[in-house]
Amino acid sequence: MAEEKAGTPQEDCLFCGIVAGRIPATLVRETETTLAFRDINPQAPTHVLVIPKAHHEDAAALAAADPALAADVLCETQAVADDEKLESYRIVFNTGSGAGQTVFHAHAHVIGGRGLQWPPG
């Protein structure tokens, strides 16, 4: 199969579907380049996902293809933490199936509102 151009929306991608409005989500923030919405299966009182609107498979591909967009995602995680009044929280980019990535559109988890153990499992 031909490799898709970096950033191109993917028909079969869940998060591209949320960006396009085909799939509902509870949005908490939006910028020109990013979306933030509540995780459907929250692991903590606050569990928000921040995604680039453009499709990139994971955080590594995003950083390689578009560092400014990767920075936008990171800055939005901080905005979510502020909005949610989180003093302590964790930003997680699961990268690769061995690390638990299940949706292959780059996303940052913003997790907080309870004590968090270290190291993660």
Ligand code: AMP
């Ligand atoms: P990861 O396992 O790091 O790829 O994270 C994917 C996350 O997406 C999981 O925490 C899921 O609970 C979450 N998720 C899956 N489908 C949806 C959806 N329709 N809306 C919001 N979050 C979702």
Ligand code: ZN
């Ligand atoms: Zn996508």
